[in-house]
């Protein structure tokens with residue numbers, strides 16, 4: 001066994017985030033991001049642990065080009081893909097359907113299954129596939145491991161996973177709730193138990209992953225029992241650009257009365273709705289600035305976001321029966337004190353409260369923000385999907401003897 005490093009790729013619809021992690025000590029020799037792939041003014045940002053960060057602007061036409069640009073930057077730091085220290089490449093794959101409940105070493109059959117799932121993850125799975133194919137072409141001898149966003153949610157009971165629509169139709173088209181962001185929900189629920197000094201099996205947690213995409217989950221004793229995203233990452237909470245829950249009849253209405261096509265409505269609900277559709281901004285920092293300046297549209301957008309969040313907290317409280325902790329994570333959850341305060345305001349009757357002083361403190365690690373005598377712990381727990389993917393990837397290649 002030689003290599004101890006894992007390269008993690010998180011390919012989104014128009015970006016690739018990457019991190020090189022060393023599993024000996026948890027260090028990150030390099031992290032980076034390629035943004036605006038296929039759009040004008042693409043940008044690559046690369047930060048080696050030892051050396052200056054670099055930024056490049058120019059055209060990156062597709063994901064294949066993005067990964068080659070990443071490989072070139074790693075090469076410049078002597079961290080190239082040909083390095084013998086590299087043990088494996090771990091890929092975030094958003095949709096794994098029902099088949100993939102564990103991290104999986106990629107072969108042709110696995111690639112074919114990820115491809116088959118494109119219709120239920122049209123924004124994400126094609127980018128994930130390109131990431132795997134390009135990485136494989138660059139290092140054919142190295143194990144490529146797929147870590148699925150859906151895997152953690154496969155423990156949901158049928159009562160939570162099924163929609164109440166005709167069973168034969170649903171089954172014929174594999175329509176059910178799969179859930180996403182599972183790597184984050186798994187990691188954060190475990191870290192929350194650790195923060196409380198208890199075993200994950202003994203703890204019930206509501207995890208609120210609030211990034212650009214956002215989802216909530218109810219985790220009982222380390223196993224997911226419900227989550228807010230469904231067949232696709234469109235259901236549930238109000239997000240940066242996605243509507244979350246709507247009456248499905250909105251779609252028929254827009255088709256019949258609004259004269260819109262299915263593709264136009266897909267774009268409307270996924271890219272022009274949520275916070276950006278409500279007020280023109282999807283960044284919570286900008287929205288709060290506008291709210292504080294008295295902007296009414298921003299204030300309404302914020303209120304709608306919070307109202308939906310509060311409904312899911314209440315719903316998952318009821319699903320779990322006993323809640324030990326509520327954990328806030330991802331860009332908004334980790335950084336926005338006003339969101340955390342507003343989401344739990346008025347829930348003292350459920351034993352939920354935020355300590356104003358603790359909530360206002362900015363910090364790096366996992367921390368409690370509930371008053372000392374609170375019945376339910378409220379925590380800010382930074383997510384680390386890359387570390388989780390690297391850990392799962394390394395464990396798999398070590399155990400399966402895939403390590404060269």
Ligand SMILES: Nc1ncnc2c1ncn2[C@@H]1O[C@H](COP(=O)(O)OP(=O)(O)O)[C@@H](O)[C@H]1O
Pocket residue numbers: 210211212213240282283284285330331332335336
């Ligand atoms: N300091 C901050 N205060 C409030 N919101 C923030 C802050 N920093 C980041 N965010 C929010 O986090 C979002 C990005 O979250 P992130 O988890 O990185 O999303 P994704 O992984 O989906 O791209 C931004 O759109 C912004 O709304």
Ligand SMILES: CC(=O)OP(=O)(O)O
Pocket residue numbers: 012094149180181211212213214233
């Ligand atoms: C599944 C999903 O919504 O992912 P992201 O938040 O990265 O868009």
Ligand SMILES: [Mg+2]
Pocket residue numbers: 211212330
């Ligand atoms: Mg994210």
